[in-house]
Every structure is written in C-alpha cells, then in structure tokens.
Amino acid sequence: MIHNDKESLQPFLDQEHDAQDGSFELPELNTNNQIPAGGGRNSSPYDPADGEELSGGRHTIEKPRLISRRSCTRAILFMLGAQVFSASMNVSIRLLENTETHLHPLQILFVRMSITTIGITAWLWKQQKANNILGRPENRKLLLMRAIGGFLGVFGLYYSLRYLNLSEATVITFMMPLVAGLGGYLFLNSPLPRVQVVLSLLSLSGVVLIAAPDAILPWSLSSKPVPTPSGLTTDEATATLIKRLQALAVGLLGVCGSAAAFLSMSGLGKAEDPLTVVNYFAALCTVASLAGLFVLPGLGGFRAPGDWWEWVLLCFSGISGFLMQFLITLSLQAEKSLVAVNMVYTQIVFSLVLDGVVFHIIPHAMSLFGCALIVGSAVLLAWHKTRAQRKAGNIEDGP
Known part of the structure; x- marks a missing residue:
C-alpha cells in the first residue's frame, strides 16, 4: 500500500507508541538511589520544576530534542527496503496471476499471510510476548474490524493486479488517507x-484517467475507426476495458477496507503492540482466504503451482510480504518523525521501473497523469496535516 498493507502501522506513529515515544519513565529513587519499598511516592529527590512531570508516582523525563542523524538514516533505509519488498511482492503476484496455472488471488493471499502469521507469531514468542498474540480482550473487537478491513484492502490490491499495470494498481492504494478522512x-x-474535499475530487479524477485512458483521447470523439491497443480487435478491447473497470471497482473497495482498518487502528491507539495488530490481520486473512478457496464456486480449492518457478514465486511473495511488514516496524521504531513514513511514496517509482523491466509495459500518458494526480493529492494531504499538527504543537520537527 503503498502496498496496501503498508499503512497498518502509521496510527501508532501518530499516537506516539511506546516503542517510539519521545520520553521514558523511571521509578522514583530515594536518596540512596534505591526504590522505596512502598513505591516511593513523594520521596524522589528530583524537582519537578527541572522540566520533569510527576504522574502517578513516576517521573516522566523528556529526552533532549536531539534526533540522531544515524537513527533517521536507518529508519529511511528500513522504509525504502520495505517499499522494495512490497513492489517485488506485487510483481511476483502479477506473474502468478498471469501464468498458465492462473492462481487465484485468494490462494496467493493464503500463502503470503500464512508465512507472515508464522513469522510474527514466532517473533512475538521469541521476544517473550506470547500474551500479545491474541491481544487484550477489550480490544479484540477493534482488532477484528482492523483485520476484516485489511483483508478487503489486500484482496482489492491482489485482484486489481490481474488487469491493471503494477504502477496503476499500486497508486490507487494511495487514496486510502483521503477515504479514511471522509470515513x-x-x-x-x-x-x-x-x-x-478538493484533494479527494482530484484523486477521483486520477482514477478515471487510469480506468480508461483511451476513451478520453480526442480521437475517440471523431468518426474515424477506433484503434485498439496491441493489435486487439474491437471486441477484445471492449472486454479488456470491462475487466479494467472491474479491477478498478474491486481496488476501490479495497481502499475503503484499508480506510476502515486505519480508523480501527486509530481507535486502538497505543493500546496494542503493532506486531499484534499485524498478526491479527495476517491470521484472519489466512483463514478467510483458505475458506474462500473451498466455499466460492468455480475455485475448486487449493491449486498446486504448475512448476518449480511458480513455487518460487509463491514462496517469494510470502517472504517479501513478511519482510515488508517487519522493515516497516523497524523503521517506525527507529525514528519518530514523519520523514521515514513519507518514503512510502517511493513505491510508485519502483513499480514504474518494474513495469518496464519485467513486463515491458510503459503506462499510457493519461494513466501517468492520473497517477500523478493521486500521488500529488496524497502528498499534499500529508503535508497539510503535518503543517497543522506542527502549528498545534503536537509533533516535533524533523532533523
């Protein structure tokens, strides 16, 4: 979202999650630098006037506003790596959906999310956070809503990759912040x-340009015969247009699901570990996609890849998805400001390059213009929100 899943951790950044918080807490010490037996309330030698706040018997000492350049660089590199893995994962998915086997998006989603679930569960267990696997009971409704919305989001992306270019399917996911604001x-x-509102309308205009660029060109209004792309007949071109519109509709449904997931995470705030939220989402996607393969008509259950190359692509999509989520988490833990988060927009660059190198596709000029409208709207929205928060004093300036 942005691979679609890449927005899954940003609310924790906005809510100043503990792992990224700009302050740390110390228990009160007595004059011998020992913790009093009763918790030591009101016995600390520290003076609150020195810039410390007394809260519930604990001192909150603000760190100096010296953001390490090294940590900022590391966060940016982690986020860039996440976008590379995200774009690479989307390439493998598109290749799988267009092979002779024609693997369904639900099957690819099952493999990817099962690997992610196993990886995150093992990580939480290794970090002695086994209690975080299911989350707190009072938060499970929001966790479930986040998981359902995330499932719709990632399925919308996977389905749209069947009939849209990699760059087109990717850029549509950048509408999520605008839809989340409307929701x-x-x-x-x-x-x-x-x-x-204005930026949302601009984004919708970009979607229209991506959906049917040929229908908007001047020659389509003339009496001359309508040319068809890549030597297709008129009927084939019409069928292609219908499939593109279907893919676009499912992609927009996925954007709405991602927005619902975003709002659910905003409700959670910092009440849950970010990996717990991602693990909930991955586990539900695993169960839902496997059930869909056997319940939905015409799918016929799990279909084995046709050859070793398809097996490689299938496993690579799962490993890339897990590494993407893991690197995003490391990036947000390494640096608190919005510098690294804004690196998600570089995914469109990687997608355009991979479209040309792997699929030998150069997007239509009108599609590129539509992509520019969507990306530009998303960037302007992020800049507007950051500016408003800085005026309100809610976030610190970056380095």
Missing part, C-alpha cells in the same frame, strides 16, 4: 477540511 467525517464526526 472519519461520516462515522466519527471528525472535521473534514475543505482542502481534503
């Missing part, structure tokens, strides 16, 4: 600035 306005009574 917050409709369901949570959140404010909806006028600039966000």
Whole structure:
C-alpha cells in the first residue's frame, strides 16, 4: 500500500507508541538511589520544576530534542527496503496471476499471510510476548474490524493486479488517507477540511484517467475507426476495458477496507503492540482466504503451482510480504518523525521501473497523469496535516 498493507502501522506513529515515544519513565529513587519499598511516592529527590512531570508516582523525563542523524538514516533505509519488498511482492503476484496455472488471488493471499502469521507469531514468542498474540480482550473487537478491513484492502490490491499495470494498481492504494478522512467525517464526526474535499475530487479524477485512458483521447470523439491497443480487435478491447473497470471497482473497495482498518487502528491507539495488530490481520486473512478457496464456486480449492518457478514465486511473495511488514516496524521504531513514513511514496517509482523491466509495459500518458494526480493529492494531504499538527504543537520537527 503503498502496498496496501503498508499503512497498518502509521496510527501508532501518530499516537506516539511506546516503542517510539519521545520520553521514558523511571521509578522514583530515594536518596540512596534505591526504590522505596512502598513505591516511593513523594520521596524522589528530583524537582519537578527541572522540566520533569510527576504522574502517578513516576517521573516522566523528556529526552533532549536531539534526533540522531544515524537513527533517521536507518529508519529511511528500513522504509525504502520495505517499499522494495512490497513492489517485488506485487510483481511476483502479477506473474502468478498471469501464468498458465492462473492462481487465484485468494490462494496467493493464503500463502503470503500464512508465512507472515508464522513469522510474527514466532517473533512475538521469541521476544517473550506470547500474551500479545491474541491481544487484550477489550480490544479484540477493534482488532477484528482492523483485520476484516485489511483483508478487503489486500484482496482489492491482489485482484486489481490481474488487469491493471503494477504502477496503476499500486497508486490507487494511495487514496486510502483521503477515504479514511471522509470515513472519519461520516462515522466519527471528525472535521473534514475543505482542502481534503478538493484533494479527494482530484484523486477521483486520477482514477478515471487510469480506468480508461483511451476513451478520453480526442480521437475517440471523431468518426474515424477506433484503434485498439496491441493489435486487439474491437471486441477484445471492449472486454479488456470491462475487466479494467472491474479491477478498478474491486481496488476501490479495497481502499475503503484499508480506510476502515486505519480508523480501527486509530481507535486502538497505543493500546496494542503493532506486531499484534499485524498478526491479527495476517491470521484472519489466512483463514478467510483458505475458506474462500473451498466455499466460492468455480475455485475448486487449493491449486498446486504448475512448476518449480511458480513455487518460487509463491514462496517469494510470502517472504517479501513478511519482510515488508517487519522493515516497516523497524523503521517506525527507529525514528519518530514523519520523514521515514513519507518514503512510502517511493513505491510508485519502483513499480514504474518494474513495469518496464519485467513486463515491458510503459503506462499510457493519461494513466501517468492520473497517477500523478493521486500521488500529488496524497502528498499534499500529508503535508497539510503535518503543517497543522506542527502549528498545534503536537509533533516535533524533523532533523
């Protein structure tokens, strides 16, 4: 989201999750530098006037506002690596969906998410966080809503990759922040600035340009015969247009699901470990995709890849998905400001390059213009929110 899944951790950044918090807590010490038997309330030698806040018998000491350049660089590299793995995963998915076996997106999703679930569960267990696997009981409804929305989001991306170029399917996921803002306005009574409405309309215009670029060109309004791309007949071109529109509709449904997941995570705040949230999402996707393979008509259950190359692609998609999530987590833990988060927009560059190198596809000029509208709207929205938060004093300036 952005591989679609890549937005799954940003609310924890905005909510100042413990792993990224700009402060740390120390138990109160007595004059002998020992913790008093009763917790030592009101016995600390520290003076709150020195810039420390007393809260519940514990001192919160703000770290100096010296953001390490090394940690910032490391966070950016982690995020860039995550985008490389995300784009590579999407390439492997598109290759699998267009092989002779024609693996269904649900099957690819099952393999990828099962690997992610096993990897994150093992990591939580190794870090002695086994209690975080299922989350806290009071948060499980929001965790389930986040997982369902995330499933719709990733399925929408996988399905759209069947009929859209890699760059086109990727850039549509960048509409998620705009849709999330609209959802917050409709369901949570959140404010909806006028600039966000304008940017949403610009994004929708970009989607229209991506959907049917040939239908918007001047020659389509003339009386001359309508040319067809790549030597296709008129009927074949019409069928291709219909499939593109179907893929676009499912992709937009996925964007709505991702927005619902984003709002659910905003409700969770910092109440759960980020990996717990991702693990919930991956586990539900594993179960739902496997059930869909056997329940939905025409799929016929799990279909084995046709040859060793398809097996390699299938395993690579799962490993890449896990590494993407893991690197995003490391990036957000390494650096607190929005510098690294904004690196998600580099995925469109990787997607365009891979479209040309792997699939030998150069997107239509109108599609590129539509991509530019969507990416530009997303970047402007991020800049507008960051500026508003800085004016309110809610975030620190980056280095």
